[in-house]
Amino acid sequence: MSATILRLWWIGAVAAVLLALPAIVRVGAPGMSNYLLNNYGIGSLVWVAFALSYDLSVGHAGTVTLAHPAFFGIGAYTAAVLSTGTHAPFLAAVVVAVVLAGAAALVVGALFFRLSDVFFAIGTLGVAFMANIVAVNWQSVTKGALCITQIPHPQGAADLTGRYYLILAIAAVTALVYVALTRGRVGRALAAVRGDEGLAQTFGANPFVYKMLAFVTGAMLAALVGVFQAHHISVVCPDTLGTFYTLNLLIIVFLGGVGTMRGVVLGAVLFTIIPELARFAQVLAQLVYGVVLLVVVLYAPDGVEGVLQRALHRRRGPVSIWGRETAGDPAEPKT
Amino acid sequence: MNAAPARRASSSADIALDIRGLSKRFLGVQAVGGVDLRVRSGELVGLIGPNGSGKTTLMNCITGIMRADRGEVLIKGLRTSGWPAYRIARLRVGRIFQVVRVIPTLTVEDNLLFAVQDLQGDPLWARVLHLPATRRLDAEARGRAEECLSLVGLQDRRRQPAWSLSYGQRKLLAFASTLMADPDLLLLDEPMAAVNPAVIEHLARLIRTFHAAGRTVVIIEHNMKVIFDLCPRLVVLDRGAKIADGPAEDVRRDRAVIDAYFGTQRDARS
């Protein structure tokens, strides 16, 4: 069988399992089916979509942004405000949230992409802090630390199964956009911009355009996930906007395999399943995550995907730019 | 060379590169001071001079990596001072760097595909949607890439990631990428540095063929044999200033040039 057919079979199988998951779970574990579907099924898909949207910027454009939760938060709060205030339908919240997040990302990008490397990250760190402060203090809209509660479930998808299929659709859309931006000409351009921005310019590529594309698209997708999450757990609090989720995103992306779709999806699923199985106390969990992130980024920056690729293809070198120096540094010669 | 599309006939009156009074100071040193240089379309010019004479800085100012403090750069008659590097590149200006640079995570073939794609002017939204027109452009580019790779001898490595290549192979890849981009004005910064004699011969042949098709080439080199073999015209910089500019035989014998390199008079005075 050719590689393409094999891949199609694989995708088909995964899709079939995902589509049938509610039924599978109900038959396989009838007592726990709601719990499983909610925490594992929906939970993983939320993180898959959120992490893929993040990886566009971090793994493909090479821009480490610390402001990603802010866009998720824009989505969540927009949905919360619109649905509790005006009873707007889900789709309307999506449209407004995505537009708002996109606009915010355009502004942030325009302000900070002129800065190189770390300075961009610092700027986005500031954005995250500021978003958190606004969320806490703009109480007339966000109700501050009291959170916005009693957000209704989406009409037409109010029960758990319905919400599962909704997030499945969202994750599929995210995956599709991810594939569109990371293959072909755009994918090549992003790889060039993250690998050696100066060299990319030598061939006529405008790095700003590509960074913005990844950043703004990622922001809009994050907002989409945020809208879902608001309608799903029915509560939106200010800490969704700060740096809290950034740790989770970083762990998923690095543990799984930064810049690779399979790696990021794997990381998202692992990140959902393992804590559920382990049931850590909150503080200890964050501490462990921090340690894991530190160890991974220093000693195995290509994550599980890197290990897999090395095992499957017997590659000796790194998979991503994180495992080595970037522009100008020659590798060990391989005749 | 079949890899290139048909060249337009260039009249010798075309000035490919016109540098007027260019000065650049950085890290506390006057790297380039008041340099004038005119290169006609189709010329092959060698840019030489002792270490630290400002050659690379000059090249950086031409390609837009650095911004000159004073003076102007005109490329094909357009005033490009202050333009970002990518905009200058789109005028079909190519550059090969002193320490070789490739896109490490892309395959050899993809490096070449990237080299040409942002010079073809197809819109971004078409690329995002992976429209058939875009895919057709890529298919054509793949064909050309095969030819360019054959010219440098890397065709068997087309699927290998660029970081796995040796230094010499990366040099060849950089050359192939430049061929792919097919610039009208090519600037090479020490292309023969750190490679063995066989590769030097290969690269020299490539440069000659490239130039023979009507393109303008400016080469910075320290390898004197190569420079004297290749370049009919030499420009010499010393400590940021131009001290000689003319036919190679004359420049070789120029007193000021010999002094700059061997420092006889300067050393004797100090």
Place this chain on the structure above:
Amino acid sequence: MDFVLEQLVNGLTLGSLYALVAIGLALVVGVLRLINFAHGDLFMVGGYLFFLARLGGETPYGVAVVATVAGMALLGYAFERAVIERVLDKTWRVQLVATLAISIIIVNAFIYMWGLNPKMAPTPLAGRFLELGMIRIAAQRLVIFVVAPVAFMAFSMFLQRTRTGRAMRAISQNREACLVVGVDPHRIAGVTFAISAGLAGLASALIVPLYSVQPLMGTLLTFKALAAVIMGGFGQIKGALLAAYVLGVAEAMAAGFLSSSYADLVSFGVMVLVLLLRPQGLFGRKVGI
């Protein structure tokens, strides 16, 4: 008028805090080329160290200050040799994520140890107020206004007059040349970190009596220190110092005249403004610290 003066005093207090923390960060950035996202947490750790050193009021203030500074310096040196060394040779992306992870580890460790409730460590001077003209200020603030400049001067003299200080300045200008000449990079790295930790410790020993200490207080401070360092011209000590005071006063004014909860937005806004108008920082591009 006295309201303005009051805010000015607040601003200078805040500025002194930011300055002590920021010049430590500028030193690390300039000498080690490391942008340490865990830097603000040094201040937090110093705060707890001070709290412990005070033993509830048993130890005299001066002794507690010295103990905090010395303790932080030692911790800083050890921390650099044990953890930071492994990060120094990595790319900026890895350093970014690694120092972020370190910050998360430190903060959560302290939450686990101390809980989220703030701890107070007041000193007699914090409770005693002086009438200066039209305003009342806590005596502790006067201590800050005296000690901080002394610390800056001592730091400056260290950089100019001592061998280690000169080595640091040399490394920040040209690292390769220094290695060739035989400067021991590991020792310098350790000392650099020790100094920046000591400065942060001094800052916390001065400020904590006025406020309190809790595990999350370092994270926003990191950002403000970064903002000051960036505004001052990257890695330059004097620039960071001045920028820190500008930030402190601007924030206090915003808190006083606009809204205290939005005061933190000021540092962000000021940084954005400076970056847009003068990207090389307020003091231009100089080589070295």
